[in-house]
Amino acid sequence: KDGIRERLVESKGKYAVNDTAITFTKEELVSEMENFPERFSPNVIARPLYQEVILPNLCYIGGGGEIAYWLELKASFDAMQVTFPILLVRNSALIITxxxxxKLERMNISKSxxxxxxxxxxxxxxxxxxxxxxxxAPQKKLLEEQFKEMYALAEKTDKSFLGAVKAQEVKQKKGLDALEKRLLQAQKRKxxxxxxxxxxxxxxIFPNQSLQERQLNFSEFYLAYGEALLPMLFKALEPLNLNFTVITQK
Structure with missing residues (x-):
């Protein structure tokens, strides 16, 4: 209203418009919503439910993160008896030049x-x-076999030793893990x-260790491939194929 777009905050039965002097009682707020519905918008949690009420969809198509978010809201739809739409993961693609x-081939790195x-x-x-x-792994398996005999011996003699045997097994496995990590670090340096x-x-390939689509602008690919980019994408992408598509230009 009048250039204001702020959250409604409830406190002790009163409803305040954040960072303003505007307040409502519950009754006043209900009246305001009935008389001026255009002044109200649900927050991010309620928005999918709201949009499915005013403009129902048969199917909602979104990225992996969006679909995961929608799946968290199923109970809200059930509670309000609103039909939950079919969810379809949209195509995602990675373009490898x-x-x-x-370079991947020379370094024997697969696409997966x-x-x-x-x-x-x-x-x-x-x-x-x-x-x-x-x-x-072989050393750890051998260690487990040896400790099986120690567990059996403790069972036959004094079961109170089972805890001590377990603690010793955990300690030795941790020791092997630590040695393995140190050897790996040494090889990394080498x-x-x-x-x-x-x-x-x-x-x-993954700028900032994130998907290309979240980091790079379409224009960067268009600059590199020109008018061949769109036909290449149309050929590679299948709307109902839910696999992640890797497009390699070679």
Whole structure:
């Protein structure tokens, strides 16, 4: 109203318009809403419910984050007996340039690898290219087998020792985990150049470690591909295919 767009804040039965001197009793607020509905808008939590009441949809199409948000509101729709729309995840795409594709191939990084968190990607590739085995899973399995015998011995003698046996098992597993991490860090330092190149490449494909669509403007791709961009997207994207699409120019 009159250039004001502020939250309504309830306190002790009174309703105030935030950062103004305007207040209402509950009865006054109901009257204001009935007489001037155009002055009111629901907040972000109630907006999907509101929009489905005034303009119902058969299907709501949104990105992954939007769909996750809508799924949190199902109970609200049920409580208000409003039909909950079908939810459909829209297409999402990642464009990998020819230069980036060449680098991925040379570094033996698959398209699925590039979606890993940066730390997971580095750890996986370091293990693959390292000349020593930095996976203590066999040692941990052997340790578990040895402790099985100790558990059985404690059961037969004094069950109060079971806690002590468990504590010792946890301690030794943590020790193996710590050794594994130290070896991995040592290999990362040794293969620093490879780590740097992997990190730079992933950051190039996922700016700020986020999806291209959240960071880059459409014009950047249009500048690179020109009029070929839209036909390329039309050909690659299928509206009802819920997989994440990777478009590689090579």
């Amino acid at each position: 020819e230069k980036q594709a060449d 690898d590039v979606f890993l968190s940066q730390n997971s990607l580095i750890n996986k590739k370091i293990r693959e290219i390292s000349n020593i085995d930095i996976d203590f 293969l620093k150049d490879h780590v740097v190149r992997m990190t730079e490449l992933q950051n190039d």
